[in-house]
Amino acid sequence: MATSGSVFSDTLQEITNTKLDELSKRRYRFEEAKSALLVYTQAEDDTVKRLETLSEGVKNCFAIPVDRAGKVITKQTKHPRLETELKNLDRFLAQAQCDPSVSAKTLHAWEQSLLSHLDTQSLKFQYADLYGKLVTEWLSDSKKEQDAATDDVEMGDTFEDVGDAAKLESREKWEQMVFEPANVDEAALEKYLHHLFGFSNEDKKPIRKALKNFQNAVYSFEAQLSTQNQFNIRSLKWVIQGLHASDLLSDEKREVLKDFEGNNIILNEIADVLNMRMSALSSWTWCADTPVPVEMRRKINGIYNIHMHEDLLQAIFLQYIGVKWSVFLKGAFVTFRNTEGAWKSARKDIPKADKQRLGYYLGSLQREPCLQSVRTKIHNNNYFMAQLMGHEQQATSAVEGDEEAEYSTEYAGTTSFKRKAVAPPAQAPGGYRHRKVLSRKAPRISSPAFSPSSPFMDLAAEVDEEDDDEDEDEGDDIRNPMALKQNLLHLLSTEITINKRLYGEMTAFHSVFESWNPLLPHKTVHTVLKYLGVSELWLDFFKKFLEAPLKFIDDDKSTPARTRRRGTPASHVLSDVFGETTLFCLDFAVNQSTSGSALWRVHDDVWFWSRDHSVAVAAWKTVGEFASVTGTQINPTKTGTVRVANNPDQKLKIDKSLPEGEIRWGFLRLSPQKGRFEIDQTMVDAHIEELDKQLHDKPKSIFAFIQAWNTYASTFFTSNFGKAANCFGREHVDNMLATHERIQRQIFSTLPQGDQKVSSVAEYLKTAISQRFGISDVPEGYLYFPMELGGLDLQSPFISLLQIRDEVPESPSELLGALERAERDAYEQAKTLFLDGHIQRYALDEPLWEPESVCDRQTFMSFDEYVRYREEFKFNHHSGETRLPNVFRQLMKRPVEKSIDPDDSKVWTAHNQLGGQANLRGITNSWNSMQPYWRWVSMMYGPEIVDRFGGLNIVDPGLLPMGMVTLFRDKRVKW
Secondary structure, three states, rough: OHHHHHHHHHHHHHHHHHHHHHHHHHHHHHHHHHHHHHHHHOOOOOOHHHHHHHHEEEEHOOOOOOOOOEEEEEOOOOOOHHHHHHHHHHHHHHHHHHOOOOOOOHHHHHHHHHHHHHHHHHHHHHHHHHHHHHHHHHHHHHHHHHHHHHHHHHHHHHHHHHHHHHHHHHHHHHHHHOOOOOOOOOHHHHHHHHHHOOOHHHHHHHHHHHHHHHHHHHHHHHHHHOOOOOHHHHHHHHHHHHHHOOOOOOOHHHHHEEEEHHHHHHHHHHHHHHHHHHHHHHHHOOOOOOOOOEEEEOOOOOEEEEEEEEOOOHHHHHHHHHHHHHHHHHHHHHHHHHHHOOOOOOOOOOOHHHHHHHHHOOOOOOOOOOHHHHHHHHHHHHHHOOOOOOOOOOOOOOOOOOOOOOOOOHHHHOOOOOOOOOOOOOOOEEEEEOOOOOOOOOOOOOOOOOOOOOOOHOOOOOOOOOOOOOOOOOOEEEEEEEHHHOOOOOOOHHHHHHHHHOOOOEEEEEEEOOHHHOOHHHHHHHHHHHOOOHHHHHHHHHHHHHHEEEEEEEOOOOEEEEEEEEOOOOOOOOHHHHHHHHHHHHHHHHHHHOOOOOOOOOOOEEHHHHEEEHHHHHHHHHHHHHHHHHHHOOOOHHEEEEEOOOOOOOOOOOOOOOOOOEEEEOOEOOOOOOOOOOOOHHHHHHHHHHHHHHHHHHHOOOHHHHHHHHHHHHHHHHHHHOOOOOOOOOHHHHHHHHHHHHHHHHHHOOOOEEOOOOOOOOHHHHHHHHHOOOOOOOOOHHOOOHHOOOOOOOOOHHHHHHHHHHOOOOOOHHHHHHHHHHHHHHHHHHHHHHHHOEEEEOOOOOOOOOOOOHHHHHOOOOHHHHHHHOOOOOOOOOOOOHHHHHHHHHHHOOOOOOOOOOOOOOOHHHHHHHOOOOOOOOOOOOOOOHHHHHHHHHHHHHHHHHHOOOOOOOOOOOOOOHHHHHHHOOOOOOO
């Protein structure tokens, strides 16, 4: 029996075949009529009669309707300009028949215009036919790939392939992790939690109170979940939308979900079943007779994710429970953090004597907004328990290829991958890292994959000189873990720039937990949840969820299922719940041990920095204690410390307790001497080799090649170079541009393309099209235009980078220089006000307080005392843009793409002619709504397209099989 998804695909395939068949017939009829017309007109010597014949023939070729008198009826076809031209030409020819003053030159121009319309339509049909052949090639190669995958499964262990051998090796290591329980000392963990939450210290009553409130909230929440009719049409729709956005389901199950989503009768039936399941929660279990299938998916960054494939009803049920717990816990943890006296503040406790002196010399000072308040807002609004959901319908944003590259010391300093087995193996959240650098697909968005992340993720808002108290939380409707990590790089770079200049140094460490999802001990999860007040009913349910009976989809029928004893399943919201709840203990422990400093964390990826070296030592000690007591491990390959000095020639000593190694992210390495992130070209070389291999091994389909290129070269490389920001400086943008150029030259100098040598992806594709389909002189716009206009949607990383290059300051230190000068000027101004007796003290707590010493009463404070608490106060006497909080924001700020300017050319006119077309992406009729990237593409490549195709449509609307193209474009790239 065919599934809903397969019926949908088959129907779409049938529609596509019909479209392509009809396109072929229309092209044949047009070319036949055109050829006959040209032969007939060439035999006519009289120019006017030839024009009359040509005009009538053009009407026939384009199916332009006429009335009984033979006059053109306008607004009846998709060729309005031609209709008007033919209508006017009929009247002009009437003049030409009787007016000898109509010149031969004018008649020739009319004739050439009509012939141009015929040639343009032939070209449109040629490229429409090419598009159809490219789609057919794409579908054919996709089917071959699927058949090959089926054959591989059938061949089993006898099939020898390097890729499959590596996949098997990864599977074996994963199985060694998840099917053996972890050795966790539960008593020691309970003692750790007892100490952490203040039960060993009478002075920590606020913490105990916050914990008690948390436990009470858990009790109330569980009571809410026990009420009847949890599932209804409204709740099912947001659950289904969440599943669509996750990696949990196969493409086929997504298509079935689409059918569910639009059918309220089915949704009501599902709600009834799941409500019965919820009411019998205590007896819920995985079906013992039917183990949960698991599948390995290879990602672009070299990780094998192991995904469970439970049935759809089970997936909906677990998604609902996971989201409910996630939203509740996010709110409960925020309440805990906000409980007075529980969470230590990053703000310094300024001694009373210092406050009195500041007030005496400077008058009343505001404590907000200040740099510390800006930092706190960023951390609280974006990084505190970031993996949990703020509300039920919160979406996760991701783009295919926007994944962090894996670094291994085993290929450091080489030009190729030489990853050997490491024990225990490293892995990204939810999956197992393998030695190849390789992707799965995330939901596609309309903008190019390499464009900046959603605006709310840009933590540095515009500087408003009138109001520095900006809201750092610019929205919580979308979660984007990669964007959060990119911003961490900007935060660290900004902090290094500020701290080394103002205080002489800064210490930072970065670490990632070893295989967090597969290695997270079930006992640890159980102990933490129990301590936080989760009841036995739910603890038992979570235990059964974690201990799923698993069996790989390609195993023989006789292979028995095995019960998971360790780790959490990838892509489940409940896995995020267990992970974040456990890691909350680490966040809180670091906060307590460092007197309020923040651990900057995205899931299991932790960062810490401080200008006080001893504080960094204390934080790292806390991380080690947490890992030890929870049975988790630190990945040494992804762990390192840097202590940066303002003087690049000065090498500051690093405490032996801090981890050795470099601070890295993606292709970036933090230079200890310069204190800035640099692109590791050796690591880039290794990935160039991998991309070269992938492009050699890819199916020969042009569309498949472009999809792979866009994902790897445009998105993956660009993401791992780090998003441009003011704190990185212009040199970083120039390095990205140079590296992208090198990638293309190296890839296409070796990629076979007959006897021709090419040096870019554009040259390669034009040569491939010429050799395969016999079409030469392909315009470059055809490659870069969106598919909806008949283009190939090739993406260029150069355009977005060039649009921001000049918007980035040459050196981030320029801003610090301006700050220091402003501080000196403000100090002198404050000194003058004090000496002139103009200080207003009436708003102070102690307005009459004076220093005891006569000298102190008459002598203004030193500059060092003046700036001692610069991070704790808003100094109103600073000019707006040079205030420290605003300098921080400016350094964090990402450049805005500077759009290309429109002109009054034929391209601008062609944009307006797109007004009647629906479902356009990228290039549309509205210039203002287009992204800067597409404006550049339109103005750079548009003139040639308009000249050759008469407008921005390379293929006439309606001739493109966009349904099938969209379906395949939204599927995962397989590597």
